[in-house]
Amino acid sequence: MKNREGKWLKNFIIVMAVLLAATGTLTAVVDPFFHYHAPLSGLYYTLSDQRFQNDGITKHFSYDAVITGTSMTENFKASEFDELFGTQSIKVPYPGATYREISDNLDTALSTHDVKLVLRCLDYTQLVRSADDMRTDMGEYPDYLYDSNPFNDVQYLFNRDAMFEYTIPTLLRFLKGDAGGVTSFDDYGWTGDDAYGREKVLPHLTSYRGMAEQESLTDRERQLVTENITENVLNQALANPDTEFDVFFPPYSIAWWATLAEEGTLKKQIEAEELAENLMLQASNIRIYSFNLEEDILCDLDSYKDDGHYSPEISAKILQMIHDGTDEITKENVASYAKAQETYFMNFDYAAFAQEQSRETEGEEAEN
Numbered sequence: 001m002k003n004r005e006g007k008w009l010k011n012f013i014i015v016m017a018v019l020l021a022a023t024g025t026l027t028a029v030v031d032p033f034f035h036y037h038a039p040l041s042g043l044y045y046t047l048s049d050q051r052f053q054n055d056g057i058t059k060h061f062s063y064d065a066v067i068t069g070t071s072m073t074e075n076f077k078a079s080e081f082d083e084l085f086g087t088q089s090i091k092v093p094y095p096g097a098t099y100r101e102i103s104d105n106l107d108t109a110l111s112t113h114d115v116k117l118v119l120r121c122l123d124y125t126q127l128v129r130s131a132d133d134m135r136t137d138m139g140e141y142p143d144y145l146y147d148s149n150p151f152n153d154v155q156y157l158f159n160r161d162a163m164f165e166y167t168i169p170t171l172l173r174f175l176k177g178d179a180g181g182v183t184s185f186d187d188y189g190w191t192g193d194d195a196y197g198r199e200k201v202l203p204h205l206t207s208y209r210g211m212a213e214q215e216s217l218t219d220r221e222r223q224l225v226t227e228n229i230t231e232n233v234l235n236q237a238l239a240n241p242d243t244e245f246d247v248f249f250p251p252y253s254i255a256w257w258a259t260l261a262e263e264g265t266l267k268k269q270i271e272a273e274e275l276a277e278n279l280m281l282q283a284s285n286i287r288i289y290s291f292n293l294e295e296d297i298l299c300d301l302d303s304y305k306d307d308g309h310y311s312p313e314i315s316a317k318i319l320q321m322i323h324d325g326t327d328e329i330t331k332e333n334v335a336s337y338a339k340a341q342e343t344y345f346m347n348f349d350y351a352a353f354a355q356e357q358s359r360e361t362e363g364e365e366a367e368n
Contacts, residue, residue: 024157032166034060035145035156039182044173046166047183054092055146058108065089066109067185069121070097072250072308075192075315076119078185084323087117091185098126098133103232104146110240119322120247122233125308127272128221131231192312198301198361204255205354211346212264217271225272229279237283246322247280248289249273251314254298255307258350266345274338277329288329289322292341301357 031037032045034056039045047053058066065087067076074093081089094101102120109115126133134141144152156162174180217225237245260266273290280286291297303311321327329337 024154026171027157027159027162027167030167030170031056032162032170033145033156035153038062040180042174042180043170044178044180045170045182047185047188050093050095050189052142052145052162054094054105055108057090057092058105059112061090063088063090063113064115065117065119066106066115067091067093067119068102068106069093069119069250070102070123070126071095071189071191072121072123072310073119073315074189075310075312076319077312077316080186080316080319081119084319085117089117089119089185091188093189095189096135096138098129098135099228099232100132101134103236106236110236110243115240115243118243118245120233120245121250122247122276123250124252124269124273127228127269127276128217128224129228130224131227191309192315194305196303196305196311198357201253201255201301201304201307202354202357202361204253204307205258205350206358208258208350208354209262210351211261214261214267214346215264217268217275221268221272222275225275226279229276233276233286234279234283237280237286241285243285245283245286246289247286248291248318248322250308251291251294251297251310251318252308253301253304253310254348254350254353255301255304257292257298257345257348258354259307261345261348261350267342270338270341270345273341274334277334277338281329281331281334287322289318289327290329290337290341291318291321291327293337293344294327299353 028036030040030043033053038060047057065081065085067073067078067081067089068091071093073091074095076091078089078091081087092105094105099122106118106120109118142155144155233245233247237243257266260269277288277290280288297303297310297314297317300314303314305311
């Protein structure tokens with residue numbers, strides 16, 4: 001009896017070991033996160049999880065340009081970018097990311113490819129932060145995909161989600177005879193089908209209670225901005241003089257600026273931006289763009305889905321403006337631009353604008 005039990009246990013262990021080996025081998029061969037190699041011809045790969053797939057895309061795809069940043073870059077179309085700039089680009093957004101996370105990924109791109117152009121978004125919300133900050137509140141990072149330690153690859157090779165949500169569906173598409181390929185970088189991370197409209201943004205404005213006394217950057221905050229920009233933007237550009245870095249501050253809606261005005265942090269934000277711009281202007285291969293005086297963008301609430309995220313149409317407009325050199329910040333205009341921003345946002349009648357937008361919304365609803 002004992003011999004029979006022992007033999008059964010031995011056979012069970014062997015079967016499980018074979019199944020595990022087969023599972024790990026399938027994931028390694030298909031490699032849906034591109035940890036080991038580029039996409040295999042004949043297989044169709046779905047791109048849908050930025051923090052799990054971006055590192056592999058950056059290491060193993062063919063490209064000479066990178067579009068990167070937070071969710072503010074998700075609705076850029078790589079095809080439009082490539083047509084404007086004559087590039088072959090990848091788009092690797094990191095929603096909610098700090099400057100450090102985006103910088104780390106760009107380091108990978110610059111060390112593995114001959115990158116001639118980088119388009120990078122610099123979110124205001126991540127500007128006054130420590131240079132080493134990471135968004136730990138967004139869940140664990142898949143460090144096992146980012147490093148070169150082969151021993152922790154078991155977390156990928158025997159990952160249930162990787163197997164059942166990526167590897168097996170990829171193989172099933174192949175068995176059905178579907179054509180090979182990869183999700184386009186126009187569609188990767190795309191959120192353009194979300195609902196946009198004035199009603200999404202108005203609550204941020206109708207709750208406005210007036211301009212507070214405005215604070216200036218503290219010495220500690222100036223140090224944070226300086227270290228954040230120097231370590232995660234400036235030094236990277238200085239170390240890669242043959243790469244052009246086109247960076248831009250995204251045009252959050254007027255409702256976002258109303259919140260800052262009410263909180264007393266509006267002036268501080270403008271000072272932080274000016275400090276960052278002066279630091280970046282030390283590198284001749286960084287070109288800076290800021291669109292906060294484009295009233296037709298900021299005040300077009302129908303083009304936002306909240307107080308910050310803008311529509312695909314605005315994304316396309318940003319690409320065109322960068323290509324045309326519109327709203328570029330230079331050594332000659334950095335101070336005057338900061339002053340113009342302060343004048344505009346400090347004197348904007350947020351309450352009157354909110355009432356006007358509310359009346360228009362009510363009128364449209366009555367017509368319908």
